Amino acid sequence: MILGERIRLRRLERDDLPRCVAWLNDHDVRRHLALLYPMGLPNEERWFEQQLAAEPAVQPFAIDARAESMMSDSVDPAWTPVGVCGFHAVDWPNRQAELGLFIGNGDFRGVGFGTDVVKTLVRWAFRTLNLNRVQLKVFEDNAPAIRCYEKCGFRLEGRQRQSRFQDGRYLDTLLMAVLRDEWNG
Ligand SMILES: CC(C)(COP(=O)(O)OP(=O)(O)OC[C@H]1O[C@@H](n2cnc3c(N)ncnc32)[C@H](O)[C@@H]1OP(=O)(O)O)[C@@H](O)C(=O)NCCC(=O)NCCS
Numbered sequence: 001m002i003l004g005e006r007i008r009l010r011r012l013e014r015d016d017l018p019r020c021v022a023w024l025n026d027h028d029v030r031r032h033l034a035l036l037y038p039m040g041l042p043n044e045e046r047w048f049e050q051q052l053a054a055e056p057a058v059q060p061f062a063i064d065a066r067a068e069s070m071m072s073d074s075v076d077p078a079w080t081p082v083g084v085c086g087f088h089a090v091d092w093p094n095r096q097a098e099l100g101l102f103i104g105n106g107d108f109r110g111v112g113f114g115t116d117v118v119k120t121l122v123r124w125a126f127r128t129l130n131l132n133r134v135q136l137k138v139f140e141d142n143a144p145a146i147r148c149y150e151k152c153g154f155r156l157e158g159r160q161r162q163s164r165f166q167d168g169r170y171l172d173t174l175l176m177a178v179l180r181d182e183w184n185g
Helices: 014-024 041-053 113-127 143-151
Strands: 007-011 061-066 079-091 096-103 133-139 155-166 169-179
Touching: 007 079, 007 113, 014 041, 014 079, 061 113, 079 113, 096 113, 113 133, 113 143, 133 143, 133 155, 143 169
Parallel strands: 096 133
Antiparallel strands: 007 061, 061 079, 079 096, 133 169, 155 169
16 A cells, blocks of 8 residues: 555555446546547456566555545545556666656546545656656646646646547647656645
């Protein structure tokens, strides 16, 4: 378990997959990810098997949020699964990796959990994996994500112009990164 302030990161389990499929079919999530086609459980199961065969550093984490302040009848009062995160493209010789996440449960977006997750992952990357640089890509229309990354110390490094075609228009992809030297976590 990797603990943040109000979140914990644990290994994704098979039981998580059906809710992941539901999240990845939600327009509010998928429009910010590079997903083109509708997602089905067999797609997700195949992806999950591929992740299990990958090196530990790139295997995904389930995000559980402490739900006291968000309680409803449908949530566990202690921990509620709210999303998925992790690293990919880990480049050991250059000690860098790419970070990705989504908060799939809409009730838990916009109340600080994403920032908690990113801070926790970056701290783990620098203090445990001994990485030197964490980078990510984000579409230009994703203001909450950009703000969240800025709050965690990420800086804009570049822009891939018109690299994403969505809903009939082109969007730029922003390249952001944080270096260990400049990170103040
Ligand atoms: C992006 C995401 C992970 C951020 O997590 P979150 O829990 O929603 O974010 P937080 O609440 O921690 O922070 C969001 C910040 O953006 C701000 N924000 C929200 N809407 C905004 C807008 N339209 N313009 C500018 N800032 C905005 C919030 O006020 C908050 O900043 P603040 O704390 O200074 O007030 C989450 O929204 C998500 O999963 N979205 C769908 C999938 C996705 O976009 N994944 C990332 C792909 S790169």
